[in-house]
Amino acid sequence: MKYLRFIILITIFVCIVIYFNKQSSVEQIESNNYLNNGIVFEGTVTRFKASNNHTFGIIQLKITKSNVKEFNKILKSGIYPYRIKGDLAELYCTVSIDRKLGDVVKVLSNESTIYYNPEKDTEQGSIYTITDIYNINFVKENTMFK
Numbered sequence: 001m002k003y004l005r006f007i008i009l010i011t012i013f014v015c016i017v018i019y020f021n022k023q024s025s026v027e028q029i030e031s032n033n034y035l036n037n038g039i040v041f042e043g044t045v046t047r048f049k050a051s052n053n054h055t056f057g058i059i060q061l062k063i064t065k066s067n068v069k070e071f072n073k074i075l076k077s078g079i080y081p082y083r084i085k086g087d088l089a090e091l092y093c094t095v096s097i098d099r100k101l102g103d104v105v106k107v108l109s110n111e112s113t114i115y116y117n118p119e120k121d122t123e124q125g126s127i128y129t130i131t132d133i134y135n136i137n138f139v140k141e142n143t144m145f146k
Contacts, residue, residue: 034075034129039082039109041066042118043089044102050095051138057095058142061105063087072145078131082107083145092130092139098123 043061050057063084071084081092091107093114106115107127116123130136 034080035109035112035127037109039068039071039084040107041068041082041084041089042104042106044104045099046101048095048099048101049142051135051142053132053134053138055094055096056132056135056138057093058139059091059093059095059099059105060144061089061091063089064104075129078129079136079139081127081130082109083143085145088144090139090143090145091127092135093127094125096125 041061041063042065043063045059046062047060048057063086066084066089068084069086071080071082073080079092083090083092091105091114099116104117104119106118107113108115109127112127114125114127116125130139
């Protein structure tokens, strides 16, 4: 009887892990589909603001190259990891302590990748659609696009 409880608890735990892993995979596939939109831009960091949620934050850019003048699409659940208006852009992503004003950032949406100082460094990061409500609220409260 002791072992039966243990087996039941382990089975429940495994089922929960499988469920959340599957859910995460579905969200990742949706994110990749949304970001496969051909957006490419590059700019210089003019400001950044980190939240209290791990290292999530906003990187503001003065655009130097872009294949679009504006990008402000809305998702049913979540937000895109960037917004562009004229020669200004914001990235909603990890804000490393290594970021400095004047850094060059290049975004390739189809690759879900950010390149930092691409002319002289190999540092890169990932972008993904933002679905965490805390991060969405942080963006809404701290965006320069109000």
